[in-house]
Amino acid sequence: xxxxxxxxxxxxxxxxxxxxxxxxxxxxxxxxxxxxxxxxxxxxxxxxxxxxxxxxxxxxxxxxxxxxxxxxxxxxxxxxxxxxxxxxxxxxxxxxxxxxxxxxxxxxxxxxxxxxxxxxxxxxxxxxxxxxxxxxxxxxxxxxxxxxxxxxxxxxxxxxxxxxxxxxxxxxxxxxxxxxxxxxxxxxxxxxxxx
Numbered sequence: 001x002x003x004x005x006x007x008x009x010x011x012x013x014x015x016x017x018x019x020x021x022x023x024x025x026x027x028x029x030x031x032x033x034x035x036x037x038x039x040x041x042x043x044x045x046x047x048x049x050x051x052x053x054x055x056x057x058x059x060x061x062x063x064x065x066x067x068x069x070x071x072x073x074x075x076x077x078x079x080x081x082x083x084x085x086x087x088x089x090x091x092x093x094x095x096x097x098x099x100x101x102x103x104x105x106x107x108x109x110x111x112x113x114x115x116x117x118x119x120x121x122x123x124x125x126x127x128x129x130x131x132x133x134x135x136x137x138x139x140x141x142x143x144x145x146x147x148x149x150x151x152x153x154x155x156x157x158x159x160x161x162x163x164x165x166x167x168x169x170x171x172x173x174x175x176x177x178x179x180x181x182x183x184x185x186x187x188x189x190x191x192x193x194x195x
Contacts, residue, residue, distance in 0.1 A: 066190075066192065067189065067190065067191040067192065068191065068192050068193075069082050069083070069084065069192075069193060070082070070083065071191065073189045073191060074116065074181075075180060075181035075182055075186075075188070075189050076117075076181035076183070076186070077115060077117030077121060078113050078114065078115060078116060078117075078123060078181030079113065079114040079116055080111060080112075080113050080179045080181055081111065081112045082109060082110070082111055082177065082179065082191050083112050084110045085107065085110075085174070085193050086107070086108045086109075087172070088105050088106075089102075089106035089108050090102070090105065091106070092108060092144050092146075092163070094144060095146045098143075100141070100143050100144040100165075102141070102144075102167040102168075103167055104167060104168050105167075105168060105169070105170050106144060106165050106166065107130060107165070107166045107172070108165050109164045109165070109166070109177065110162070111128070111148065111161070111162060111163075112161045113148065113160055114157070114158070115156050115159075116157075117156055119156060120153035120155045120156065121153055121154060122152075122153055122154070123154055124180075124183065124184070125140055125162075125164050126139065126140065127181075127182075127184055127188070128140060128177060128178070128179055128188070129177065129188060130166045131175055131176050131177065131178065132172060132175050133175045138166045138167075139166070140165060140166055141165045141166060144165035144167070145163055145164050146162055146163050147160065147163055148160055148161075148162035174193050175193060175194060176190050176191060176193055177190075177191050177193060178190060178191075179191055
């Protein structure tokens, strides 16, 4: 048998072995995952709330806290306040004095943030998401935004104020922003911008 044939057989065996190990690992993960669809029929039912207003049936879920412009939202190690919102802006001046123009229109949002943590940290403007009434999500325009410098850490107990600018269509329907102090993989907190 030639050396090339031996190498080919060896590579084939290694590939098949790797595939079998990968499939076995997937099977272990599937079998080890908890099945949330099954419930114990013998488990006691959840206790009814003692102050349910006379037992009218199902209890209402607790209302989600509502925030508007001017309210302070505590999220992660940050207190975040949307202090103002301006829609329909045709251009802004960046930190270097250059004029930035939108493809549609700018929504300029002033935010004040306070680091409530115990060490200096970056406030991530990229984690703030503007939303319209249809649920479309808009990311901020980096060159047009200013004041919340992603290269500067904010010390504990100190605040920073800056503008986060969003480039949106001219027919954009302003609705709300999801402010986020916990990072890209966390859910933000809704702040209503209408009215």
